[in-house]
Amino acid sequence: MKVIRQVHEENYSIYNGDCMEVLPTLDDNSIDLIVNSPPFAGLYNYSSSNKDFSNCDSKEQFLEQYEYLVKECARVTKPGRINAIHVMEIINQKGSNWDFPHEVVKIHEKYGFEYKNRITIWKEPLKVRMRTMVMSLMHKFIVEDSTNCFTASPDYVLIFKKKGDNQVPVIHPFGLKNYAGAVPILPNILTAFNNANNTTFNEAQLWQHLNNEYYDSKEPNNKLSHYIWQRYASSTWDDIRIDEVLKYKNTKDEDDEKHVHPLQLDVIDRIVELYSNPNEVVLTPFMGVGSEVFSPVSNGRKAIGIELKESYFKQSILNIKGAANRFKKEEQNKLF
Numbered sequence: 001m002k003v004i005r006q007v008h009e010e011n012y013s014i015y016n017g018d019c020m021e022v023l024p025t026l027d028d029n030s031i032d033l034i035v036n037s038p039p040f041a042g043l044y045n046y047s048s049s050n051k052d053f054s055n056c057d058s059k060e061q062f063l064e065q066y067e068y069l070v071k072e073c074a075r076v077t078k079p080g081r082i083n084a085i086h087v088m089e090i091i092n093q094k095g096s097n098w099d100f101p102h103e104v105v106k107i108h109e110k111y112g113f114e115y116k117n118r119i120t121i122w123k124e125p126l127k128v129r130m131r132t133m134v135m136s137l138m139h140k141f142i143v144e145d146s147t148n149c150f151t152a153s154p155d156y157v158l159i160f161k162k163k164g165d166n167q168v169p170v171i172h173p174f175g176l177k178n179y180a181g182a183v184p185i186l187p188n189i190l191t192a193f194n195n196a197n198n199t200t201f202n203e204a205q206l207w208q209h210l211n212n213e214y215y216d217s218k219e220p221n222n223k224l225s226h227y228i229w230q231r232y233a234s235s236t237w238d239d240i241r242i243d244e245v246l247k248y249k250n251t252k253d254e255d256d257e258k259h260v261h262p263l264q265l266d267v268i269d270r271i272v273e274l275y276s277n278p279n280e281v282v283l284t285p286f287m288g289v290g291s292e293v294f295s296p297v298s299n300g301r302k303a304i305g306i307e308l309k310e311s312y313f314k315q316s317i318l319n320i321k322g323a324a325n326r327f328k329k330e331e332q333n334k335l336f
């Protein structure tokens with residue numbers, strides 16, 4: 001195995017190398033949860049390495065390589081456990097759309113996963129336009145010919161469950177307590193709560209009240225947990241904090257076209273909380289600057305991350321060091 005560098009700490013192991021060389025060294029049925037954003041072919045090239053998934057010459061070549069990856073992910077995931085894959089549809093230069101999420105579903109099904117659901121992550125259209133420069137979002141076409149206008153693509157998280165019985169249930173004995181996102185309370189809940197309790201809370205006040213009442217509660221059915229679950233159970237996650245990501249700006253090599261876009265920590269935090277127990281092992285084969293290691297470690301899990309590009313790997317070392325102090329208020333400004 002040609003790993004350039006590896007770092008092992010009590011709660012995580014990270015490798016600077018090709019995931020296709022590192023994954024075969026992991027034991028069968030040893031991983032409790034996989035979370036990752038694959039580097040899609042045709043969207044953006046992360047490096048010039050021929051081992052980089054984003055450097056495949058064609059969709060077909062990419063999908064062939066991706067199949068090997070999924071086969072390995074299926075082998076290492078414990079039966080009955082979850083793989084969560086963050087994807088988007090890919091729009092080519094000519095403006096046509098490749099339904100990449102559908103390809104990912106087909107491949108996971110082929111290798112022993114059940115496809116469970118697709119979470120939509122809402123994205124603000126103007127930001128999508130600025131980031132991708134996609135023509136179909138331009139207002140000028142509304143004026144000229146709106147058959148050329150289409151909505152901004154969201155991100156998706158595809159949830160797969162490996163076939164077989166889950167041997168260790170993922171439990172939340174006192175429900176969910178920590179909310180990852182911008183807006184914890186839905187408007188209809190606020191109104192219903194105020195009507196039922198004869199209160200006049202605004203959203204922030206109700207959130208504070210629920211935390212005061214139930215954060216330390218040993219009651220499994222408490223309202224705080226119910227309200228968090230109502231948000232997480234939504235098919236659209238519309239309050240993910242888009243800019244709440246790990247540091248990445250120093251990682252751009254001279255010949256890189258763009259920066260890597262790290263996955264938002266709210267997304268990973270939700271998946272980690274929902275689908276793993278404390279101390280279980282979360283794996284990402286595409287670690288980037290460390291987000292899918294940082295989130296589980298800061299949430300009391302263990303993690304394994306693999307990243308091909310050296311500059312991202314170096315940044316991940318720095319980022320993950322902050323995981324232990326993530327929830328200490330005085331440390332927060334240093335992390336993002």
Ligand SMILES: C[S@@+](CC[C@H](N)C(=O)[O-])C[C@H]1O[C@@H](n2cnc3c(N)ncnc32)[C@H](O)[C@@H]1O
Nearest residue numbers: 018019039046052053262263286288289291308
């Ligand atoms: C979409 S980015 C992941 C970003 C990550 N989620 C984060 O938050 O930083 C995909 C990553 O896969 C890496 N990559 C591409 N091919 C790889 C390979 N064969 N082995 C390991 N990493 C690879 C790229 O360098 C890139 O960092």
